[in-house]
Amino acid sequence: MSLCPPVRSRNHHHRGGLLVAALALLLTGLLAPREARADGTFIDVHAGVLAGGLTGGGSAGTADFFHQIGGPGVGAEVGIRLLILDLSFRFMQTFNSDGRGGTISYIPMLGPTFEIPLARRLVLRPGLAAGFGFGTPGPAHAPLSADQISAKGLLVMGRLGVERFFGPVFGLAVQAEGGYHYFIGGSGLVNGAESDHSSGWQMGVFGSAVIHLGI
Secondary structure, eight states: OOOOHHHHHHHHHHHHHHHHHHHHHOOOOOOOOOOSSSSSOSSEEEEEEEEEEEEEEEGGGSSSSSHHOOEEEEEEEEEEEEETEEEEEEEEEEEEETEEEEEEEEEEEEBBBBEEEETEEEEEEEEEEEEEEEOOOOOOOOOOOOOGOOOOEEEEEEEEEEEEEEEETTTEEEEEEEEEEEEEOOEEETEEEEEEEEEEEOOOOOOEEEEEEEO
C-alpha cells in the first residue's frame, strides 16, 4: 500500500495551520494598542495655542452671533483629561477687515474624548462636548465687564482631531468641530421684530500647538 496520500494530507494540514497562525498574528498586531507617545497617561493636563476660523448661523439669520463674529482667529485653550473625560476652557479672538473683531469664550466644555492610536506618535481624537459660552461683538478690554458681553448661553459640539507627537510633551494637531448653540442677547432682528436669543449651528477648523503634562 502506498504511503504518499497520508504524507500529502499531513503537509496540507500543516500548511493550513501555519496560515491560520499567520492570520491570527497579523490580526493581533493590528488590534493591539500601539504607543502614541512615550508615556501613556491617565491624567493629561494640556495647554495650547490655536489658529483657524469659525462661522455659524441660525434663527436670527445674519444677526446670529457666530455669523457676526465669524472669520479667521487665534486663541488659547487649556484643559485636563481624566481617562476619556475632558474638561477644557477656550478663548478666541477673531479678525475682520477692520482688524480685531469679536471674541468667543468656552467656559467650560465637558465631554468624552477618545484617543485612538494610528501610529507610534499619531493619534485620532473623536469626541463630544457641551458647556457654556459667551462672546463680545468687538475686541474685549480688560477688565471684562457685563456691558461688553453681547451673547451668552449653551453649546454642544462634536470634534474630530488628529495630533502628531514630537516626544512625550509636545504635539501639533488639526481639529474640526461643529454643533449647536442657544445664546441669549445680541441677536438683532428676526422677521422685523427684535429677538432676545440666537440659536443655530456653529463650526470651525483649527490647527494647534499643544503641551501635555500628565501621569
